[in-house]
Amino acid sequence: MTYTTQMNAARQGIITKEMEAVASYEGIDPQELMKEVAAGTVVIPANKNHTCLKPFGIGNSLKTKINVNLGTSRDCLDLDVEMKKVKSAVDMGAEAIMDLSSFGDTHTFRKKLVAECPAILGTVPIYDAIVYYNKALKSITSREWIDIFRMHAEDGVDFMTIHCGINRNTADRFKAMKRKMNIVSRGGSLIFAWMEATGNENPFFEYYDEILDICNEYDVTLSLGDACRPGCLADASDISQIEELVTLGELTQRAWKRDVQVMIEGPGHMPMDQIQANMKIQQTICHGAPFYVLGPIVTDVAPGYDHITSAIGGAIAAASGASFLCYVTPAEHLRLPNVDDVKEGIMASKIAAHAADIAKGIKGAMDWDNQMAAARQKLDWERQFELALDPEKAKRYRAESTPEREDTCTMCGKMCSVRNMNAVLAGEDVDVI
Numbered sequence: 001m002t003y004t005t006q007m008n009a010a011r012q013g014i015i016t017k018e019m020e021a022v023a024s025y026e027g028i029d030p031q032e033l034m035k036e037v038a039a040g041t042v043v044i045p046a047n048k049n050h051t052c053l054k055p056f057g058i059g060n061s062l063k064t065k066i067n068v069n070l071g072t073s074r075d076c077l078d079l080d081v082e083m084k085k086v087k088s089a090v091d092m093g094a095e096a097i098m099d100l101s102s103f104g105d106t107h108t109f110r111k112k113l114v115a116e117c118p119a120i121l122g123t124v125p126i127y128d129a130i131v132y133y134n135k136a137l138k139s140i141t142s143r144e145w146i147d148i149f150r151m152h153a154e155d156g157v158d159f160m161t162i163h164c165g166i167n168r169n170t171a172d173r174f175k176a177m178k179r180k181m182n183i184v185s186r187g188g189s190l191i192f193a194w195m196e197a198t199g200n201e202n203p204f205f206e207y208y209d210e211i212l213d214i215c216n217e218y219d220v221t222l223s224l225g226d227a228c229r230p231g232c233l234a235d236a237s238d239i240s241q242i243e244e245l246v247t248l249g250e251l252t253q254r255a256w257k258r259d260v261q262v263m264i265e266g267p268g269h270m271p272m273d274q275i276q277a278n279m280k281i282q283q284t285i286c287h288g289a290p291f292y293v294l295g296p297i298v299t300d301v302a303p304g305y306d307h308i309t310s311a312i313g314g315a316i317a318a319a320s321g322a323s324f325l326c327y328v329t330p331a332e333h334l335r336l337p338n339v340d341d342v343k344e345g346i347m348a349s350k351i352a353a354h355a356a357d358i359a360k361g362i363k364g365a366m367d368w369d370n371q372m373a374a375a376r377q378k379l380d381w382e383r384q385f386e387l388a389l390d391p392e393k394a395k396r397y398r399a400e401s402t403p404e405r406e407d408t409c410t411m412c413g414k415m416c417s418v419r420n421m422n423a424v425l426a427g428e429d430v431d432v433i
Contacts, residue, residue, distance in 0.1 A: 005219045006046060008259035010038035018046045022057040027363050036061060040252070041288045043261040045096075045120045045221040049156035054118040056095045058263065058290045060283075063362055064318045064353035067122065067292070067326045068094045068346060071101035072109065073336055079109050085342045086117055092346045094327075096120040096159075100186075102127045107155075114156035122159040122223060125149045126187040137190065138197035145203040146210060153214050159221040161265065162211065163187045164204035164251060165244040166227040171195055171202075174228060174240045181231035184268065188227025208251060212258045221261040223292055224248045229268040232300050236270040237278060249285040256287075263292045263324065266317070270296040275313060279321040290323035297328065306332040307348040314349060318356030325349050347390055354389075379407050379418060 003009035009016050015030045019037065022044055023030040036042035042059030058065050068089040070082055086097055097119045101109055106128050113121055129148040133140055152160055166174070166188055174183070174192075183189045191202055204211065215222060226248070228240040235241070248264055255262045264286045267278055275296055282291050296313035297306055310328035318325060329337040329345030337345065357365035368387065375383035381398065388394040401410040408416045414432045423430050 004216045005259050005261060006037055006044045007040065007256070007261050008216075010034045011259065016044075018044050018055040021055050022062075026057065026062050028062075033057065037261075039288070040256050040262060041290070043159075043221050043263055043290055045122075045158035045261065046219060047114075047121075047153065047156045047158045048219050049154065050114050050121060050158055051156075052114075052116065052118050053120070053158065056120060058292075058324045060288075060290065060321050060323050060360075062323070063365070064322070064356050065095040065324050066346065066349040066353055067096040067098050067120075067324060068342065069098045069100050069326065070337070070342065071099045072104045072106070073101075074103040075336070079104070079112075081339070082109065083112070083116075084339055085337075086113065086119075088339055088342055089346060090117065090119050092343065093350060094119060094346055096122060096324075098122040098124075098161075098326075100124060100127060101131070103131060106131050107151075110152070110155050110157070120158045121156070122161065123152050123157045124161045124187050124225070125152050126163065126190050128152065130190070137194055140194065142200060142203035142206065146207050149204075149211060150214050153218040153220045156218075157220065159223050159263065161187060161223040161225040162204040163191050163225040163227040164202060164208060164211075165224060165247040166192060167202045167205040167247065168195060170228070170240070170243055170247060173243055177238065177240050179238065179240070180234045181269075183227060184231030185225065185227045185229055187225055188229075192227065205251075208254065212255055212260050215255070215260040216258060219261075221263060222255055223263045223265055224251060226265045226267070226294075229266070229294060230270060232269050233271050233298075236267060237274050241267065242281070245282060245285050249287065252286050252289050263290045266291050266293040266322065267296050268294045269300060270298065270313065272298050272313065272316060275316045276320040279317055283321050291317075291321060292324040292326065293317045293322045294326045295328055297332075303333050304330055306330065307345045310345075311348040311352040314352035315355045315359075318353060319359035322356075325353055350389055377418060377422070379422075381406075 003014055015034050019033055023033045042057050044055055044057050046055050070085045125148045228244040230236040252262045295310045297309045298313040299309050302309050306328050307330050314325040327345040327349035329341040331337040331341045372387045385391045385394050403410045407419050420430045
């Protein structure tokens, strides 16, 4: 190859096979896509060693994509169950899978994902370092953190989250600013604790140039993690969050100078009235790099229903400029999600993504809804099922409550407005008795 990364190719005027696939899926001109990849406003995560990848583009001008988090933990260690979640997520249209495994044979699971999963694959190497070295946090050396990053790149991971915005300086500022929920990012809390225990600089910040070398070698997209994302509404948009975002903006420009693709991770818990402003601030500070939002969760009081609180926030965020939604399941804050939770989370996130695509005028987004409207006007139930985000559930609901007449449902019966308006406009009598 005459290029190193997708960004490097685009800056040379080369349209890669990944760019061609993305342009075809999005229904856009490959030349226009190439310009956005060159500018950094679109990323195509595509590790050279992930050979079964179906590439997708992530950027505000493209369809909103969703990511599904999964992986093993000390309490839930069943690789077969996690692979069922992966298959279910891919079948339901998730564009990305993020392996957050924090216990067990993580390397085998990651290799299996790379070999078998066509979705974009992401990881957080901080978690895996804890598993791999199996020693006290403060005993892990700076070099060992970076070695795990390289291992994931070699394995074929397409994008990696590194919490490099929380360095010694920002950590000191964080301690001076009181929060209700402190740091709720798992990776952020681990690297903060490591810095406090060792007195050393964050290795992902200190050795950022070496990380960029690795990204160049394997074409890994960086997802710059927000260690100081708010974990409750009261902490939203505080100084720690914004200060870290400024650092991430600086690191974005350093990556772009090396032709490395970058996404920025965004806020977690946030009141609805702050979301749009946060999206605009990110776009300004991080120079238009794609924004990957973790929710946002718009109220703190709905455990068991956080797929809904997240979908509300995600729809507002994506309509306001976010490119990539991290799904949230009903199990958020409570336990590791099971297969059913994963499905509920994906459906909620896909609804939010599609609603946002309509709002921001993505090409073809409204066509799907227009087709559904036509099927409903004709009372064509089978066509409605075909067009539904979840055909299985739609069919089951109708089958569970069979109407007296096929041209009605058990909600309205003969008083169905659609049925009666069709009759009136066709010059027929309306029979409601």
